[in-house]
Amino acid sequence: xxxxxxxxxxxxxxxxxMPDAELKVELTxxxxxxxxxxxxIQLLFKTNLGGQFSPLKKVASGGELSRLMLTVLxxxxxxxxxxxxxxxxxxxxxSGEVAAKIxxxxxxxxxxxxxxxxxxxxxVASKGTQxxxxxxxxxxxxxxxxxxxxxxxxxxxxxxxxxxxxEVTDAARENAINLLQSx
Numbered sequence: 001x002x003x004x005x006x007x008x009x010x011x012x013x014x015x016x017x018m019p020d021a022e023l024k025v026e027l028t029x030x031x032x033x034x035x036x037x038x039x040x041i042q043l044l045f046k047t048n049l050g051g052q053f054s055p056l057k058k059v060a061s062g063g064e065l066s067r068l069m070l071t072v073l074x075x076x077x078x079x080x081x082x083x084x085x086x087x088x089x090x091x092x093x094x095s096g097e098v099a100a101k102i103x104x105x106x107x108x109x110x111x112x113x114x115x116x117x118x119x120x121x122x123x124v125a126s127k128g129t130q131x132x133x134x135x136x137x138x139x140x141x142x143x144x145x146x147x148x149x150x151x152x153x154x155x156x157x158x159x160x161x162x163x164x165x166x167e168v169t170d171a172a173r174e175n176a177i178n179l180l181q182s183x
Contacts, residue, residue: 005075012071016105017098020049023056023068063093067102074105077113084114091121099123107183122162126179131155156180 006023013021024044044053045060045068060068070090077085091102103124109115110129118134119125131150136143150158156176157168164172 008075009068009071012074012105013067016067016071016101017095018047018064018067020051021045021047021064021068022053024053061093063098066090066092066094067098070102070105074109077109082113084116085109086116086118088118089120090117091119091124096121096123103127120162122159122176122179125162126159126176127183131158133158152180 006025009023010021013019013023022045024046026042026044028040028042029038030040043056045056045064046053047059047064056065056068070087073085073087076082087106091099094102099121100123103126106115106117106124107127117124117128125131131154133148133150133154134145135148136145138144156173159176159179160168160172163175
């Protein structure tokens with residue numbers, strides 16, 4: 001049901017620091033049968049209290065779109081038999097607080113499905129049960145990509161790099177350890 005989806009989306013978006021956001025699914029019937037049938041679906045979105053619903057593609061920022069997509073996929077993962085979801089930097093354009101909330105949503109989703117998240121945010125990376133490091137290297141005329149499972153010490157080091165950059169500070173390392181302990 002559309003109204004149930006709208007309710008679930010609003011509830012999840014509220015948990016992702018968008019308390020007044022709402023999605024409206026508008027179904028209209030076309031006069032003539034087209035390649036996609038008679039029904040036309042338009043997604044309308046509002047992000048602010050007192051705001052008006054407008055077409056999603058016109059009003060949502062990158063961070064808002066990311067959270068909406070996460071929300072819809074989270075709902076789908078509970079109602080459909082999706083064995084694996086892969087998110088590629090879905091946390092782009094969000095603050096540290098929102099990143100932590102996205103990470104919490106990932107943990108909940110991961111209880112029922114395999115979830116793979118490509119991220120540059122330590123708040124998200126620290127919540128994973130495994131941490132893979134992906135790197136690219138030029139070898140002759142080719143770029144070679146490698147993927148390596150990190151052990152606990154390597155994971156701390158990688159999270160510390162995410163926090164402080166190439167030069168890892170003691171504070172960043174301590175913060176990385178705290179993030180892993182709170183996971």
